[in-house]
Every structure is written in C-alpha cells, then in structure tokens.
Amino acid sequence: MASSDVARHPDKGTRPLSLAGHVGFDSLPDQLVNKSISQGFCFNILCIGETGIGKSTLMDTLFNTNFENFESSHFEPQVKLRAQTYDLQESNVRLRLTVVNTVGFGDQMNKQESYQPVVDYIDKQFESYLQEELKIKRSLHNYHDSRVHACLYFISPSGHSLKSLDLVTMKKLDSKVNIIPVIAKADTISKSELHKFKIKIMSELVSNGVQIYQFPLDDETVAKVNTTMNGHLPFAVVGSTEEVCVGNKMVKARQYPWGVVQVENEHHCDFVKLREMLICVNMEDLREQTHTRHYELYRRCKLEEMGFKDTDPECKPVSLQQTYEAKRQEFLAELQKREDEMRQIFVQRVKEKEAELKEAERELQGRFEQLKRVHAEQKSTLEDKKRLLDEDQSSFNKRRAAAQLLQAQSLTVNGKKDKDRKNSGFM
Numbered sequence: 001m002a003s004s005d006v007a008r009h010p011d012k013g014t015r016p017l018s019l020a021g022h023v024g025f026d027s028l029p030d031q032l033v034n035k036s037i038s039q040g041f042c043f044n045i046l047c048i049g050e051t052g053i054g055k056s057t058l059m060d061t062l063f064n065t066n067f068e069n070f071e072s073s074h075f076e077p078q079v080k081l082r083a084q085t086y087d088l089q090e091s092n093v094r095l096r097l098t099v100v101n102t103v104g105f106g107d108q109m110n111k112q113e114s115y116q117p118v119v120d121y122i123d124k125q126f127e128s129y130l131q132e133e134l135k136i137k138r139s140l141h142n143y144h145d146s147r148v149h150a151c152l153y154f155i156s157p158s159g160h161s162l163k164s165l166d167l168v169t170m171k172k173l174d175s176k177v178n179i180i181p182v183i184a185k186a187d188t189i190s191k192s193e194l195h196k197f198k199i200k201i202m203s204e205l206v207s208n209g210v211q212i213y214q215f216p217l218d219d220e221t222v223a224k225v226n227t228t229m230n231g232h233l234p235f236a237v238v239g240s241t242e243e244v245c246v247g248n249k250m251v252k253a254r255q256y257p258w259g260v261v262q263v264e265n266e267h268h269c270d271f272v273k274l275r276e277m278l279i280c281v282n283m284e285d286l287r288e289q290t291h292t293r294h295y296e297l298y299r300r301c302k303l304e305e306m307g308f309k310d311t312d313p314e315c316k317p318v319s320l321q322q323t324y325e326a327k328r329q330e331f332l333a334e335l336q337k338r339e340d341e342m343r344q345i346f347v348q349r350v351k352e353k354e355a356e357l358k359e360a361e362r363e364l365q366g367r368f369e370q371l372k373r374v375h376a377e378q379k380s381t382l383e384d385k386k387r388l389l390d391e392d393q394s395s396f397n398k399r400r401a402a403a404q405l406l407q408a409q410s411l412t413v414n415g416k417k418d419k420d421r422k423n424s425g426f427m
C-alpha cells in the first residue's frame with residue numbers, strides 16, 4: 001500500500017484507505033430509509049391561540065382531512081390542553097400525528113398564569129421520555145414519543161401589535177419548543193396593514209428576546225428556500241376546508257360577497273409557505289431540534305437538579321458511577337448527621353424532662369415540708385392547749401377536792417353543834 005494512502009487522521013489516529021472493489025455499505029442510506037419507512041414517523045404539533053382563532057380549521061386544511069373538532073366555549077375557568085392522535089398515511093409513509101390544542105386560551109380575566117398549563121404539558125412529555133430513557137429495560141424503539149415538535153402560535157390579526165399574553169407565553173416557551181408564529185385569519189387584514197404588522201411583530205419579538213424557530217440553513221439543498229422563508233415569518237395564513245370553483249378548478253377557499261380568498265394562492269396568503277416549511281421541508285429538522293436542543297436542555301437541567309455532573313469542581317471528568325457513589329456517600333453522611341442530630345435532640349429532651357421532673361419533685365417536697373411544718377406547728381399549738389386544759393382541769397380538780405373537804409368539814413362541825421345543843425336541852 002502506498003504511504004500516501006495510509007496518512008493518519010491528525011485528530012483521531014484513523015487513516016483513510018481506498019477500497020479495491022465494491023463492498024456494499026454505500027447502501028446504508030437506503031437501509032436507513034427502508035427502516036424508517038417500516039417504523040413509521042411521529043410528529044406532534046401544538047396549536048396555541050385564542051378560542052375561535054382558526055386553529056382547527058388550519059390543521060384540517062394543512063393535512064387535508066377532517067380531524068375531530070370540539071368547539072370551545074369562552075367561559076373556561078382556566079386554560080387546558082386537548083391532545084388527539086391520528087394515524088395518517090401518504091403513499092407508503094405512515095405518520096402518527098398528535099395535534100394538541102389549547103382550550104380557553106386568552107379567555108380568563110386574569111391571564112397571568114395562562115402559559116403555565118402549556119409549559120406543564122410540554123415538560124410532562126419531556127419527563128415521560130426521560131423516564132423511559134432512564135429505565136433499565138428501555139423500549140424507545142416502540143415508545144410513543146409525545147414530545148411537541150412544533151408549536152404554531154396563532155396571532156390575532158389585529159394589525160396593531162402583539163398582546164402581552166403572546167409575548168409572555170412565547171418567552172416562556174421558546175427554550176422548550178420550536179415556535180412558528182402565524183398570523184391567523186389573514187384574510188381579515190389588508191395587504192399594506194399585513195406588511196406593517198409582520199414587521200412590527202418581528203421587531204417586538206426581537207426586542208423582547210423571544211427566540212422563534214428559524215428554518216435551518218446548514219443543509220445546502222434547502223438553505224436557499226429556508227433563508228427566503230425565514231424572511232417571510234410570521235406566516236399570514238388563511239384556513240378553509242370549503243371548496244370553491246375558480247376558473248375550471250375546485251380550490252380550497254373562503255368565499256366573500258366581494259370575492260374569493262384562495263388558501264393555496266401565494267398572492268392571497270402564506271398558507272402554502274407554511275405547509276412547505278412545516279411538512280415538506282423541515283419536519284425532520286423540527287423533530288431533530290426537539291430532541292437535540294429542547295429535550296437535551298430539559299434533560300440536562302433535570303439531571304443537574306438530581307446532582308449529576310460531567311466534571312468535578314477541578315474540571316476532571318466524572319463518570320455516572322462516581323457521581324452515584326459520591327451522591328450515595330453524601331446521602332449516607334447526611335443520614336448520619338440527621339441521626340446524630342436526632343439523638344442529640346432526644347438526649348436534650350430527656351435531660352429537659354428530667355430537670356422538669358426534678359423541679360416538680362422539689363416543688364412537691366417543698367410543699368410536703370411546709371405541710372409537715374404547718375402540721376407540727378398545729379400539733380404543738382394543740383398540745384399547748386391540751387397542757388393548759390390539763391392544768392386547768394387539775395387545778396379545778398384540786399379546787400373541787402378542797403371545796404369538798406371544806407364542805408365535809410363544815411358538815412361535821414354543824415353536826416357536833418346540833419348534838420351539843422340537844423344535849424344541853426336535856427339537862
């Protein structure tokens with residue numbers, strides 16, 4: 001082999017080699033196409049827009065069918081999302097399409113939280129995918145991917161400016177989904193007004209830092225058309241499933257007393273541009289951007305929230321195993337710390353309780369001592385009283401005995417006197 005043939009690749013240590021004959025791996029792109037066709041595709045569109053702005057009509061017009069449509073009332077207490085999935089087929093390509101519609105968007109008096117259900121819906125689909133990816137037994141090949149690939153944001157054809165609800169919602173969503181803004185019911189606005197309105201919308205989006213989806217320019221086969229189409233954003237669309245006879249052809253159109261607005265006529269509106277860009281040219285890029293940009297961001301934030309990192313503080317690479325082990329140690333240390341704290345709290349409580357009990361015991365002892373003292377004092381008082389009583393009694397007894405003696409003596413004396421008197425009488 002010539003030395004020029006074995007020149008090493010400067011970065012990866014690989015070297016280009018030429019083949020002496022046909023091998024067959026040039027069929028890889030065809031294999032990929034065949035596999036994709038047999039697997040089928042999936043695409044999910046989210047339509048955000050006020051009630052009755054023309055979301056369902058545009059979807060029906062875009063996919064040339066009649067999806068299940070539910071007319072919403074203007075009295076929904078809060079914004080909801082309704083998703084419906086359909087299996088479509090065009091020649092031998094199967095497409096599982098999910099259309100998600102906002103219900104009650106912009107109908108509440110307080111619109112501050114109107115974007116939240118939309119954000120939650122998008123995050124929920126990312127979360128489901130992440131959970132599937134993190135499973136031990138993954139089945140991503142037959143997983144129904146419900147992540148939103150494209151968000152059609154319907155702007156009311158006021159001709160004035162974007163509403164603050166539009167700006168806030170798009171700002172909240174631009175890092176989560178590919179936003180394609182469209183001016184709805186563009187047949188209700190004059191051509192010159194529409195031109196100014198488009199410029200106004202784009203400048204408002206730029207000044208508010210809202211990142212809308214840009215048709216990609218990296219694939220040179222579509223770079224030219226995508227560059228042109230980026231300049232037409234936001235697309236001014238008209239939807240209709242009604243067929244009207246124009247010339248000798250039946251076309252989708254909206255018929256008015258003064259004329260006919262043809263949906264697919266590029267002089268009348270941008271419907272064809274939207275269909276081309278969304279379905280024919282960039283559907284795969286929308287799917288890819290969803291996976292590589294928006295989902296990746298969600299995944300990264302979620303894993304970082306969970307404590308996973310690619311590098312340590314010294315910027316050295318850290319494996320999942322190391323992160324897991326570090327987290328486990330951190331968790332165990334935290335657990336130990338909590339256990340120690342709880343033990344300390346327990347000991348402290350026991351000490352406090354013991355002190356409380358001792359205090360109560362001391363109090364009781366004090367009261368008991370006092371009662372004992374009172375009791376002793378009362379006892380000695382009573383004993384004093386008893387002694388006095390006894391003394392009184394004994395002196396009384398003495399006096400009584402003396403009185404009795406006196407009495408007895410006086411009786412004896414009187415008796416003798418009587419006897420003497422009697423004796424003297426006889427004499």
Ligand SMILES: Nc1nc2c(ncn2[C@@H]2O[C@H](COP(=O)(O)OP(=O)(O)OP(=O)(O)O)[C@@H](O)[C@H]2O)c(=O)[nH]1
Pocket residue numbers: 049050051052053054055056057058070071072073101102103104184185186187188237238239240254
């Ligand atoms: N002038 C005009 N009217 C339209 C257009 N698209 C839809 N409409 C009309 O607007 C009304 C509401 O259209 P829908 O497609 O049901 O609107 P929606 O946004 O799906 O409504 P909800 O699902 O109830 O929120 C219907 O009467 C449509 O015929 C349009 O491009 N131009």
Ligand SMILES: [Mg+2]
Pocket residue numbers: 055056057069070071072101
């Ligand atoms: Mg609808």
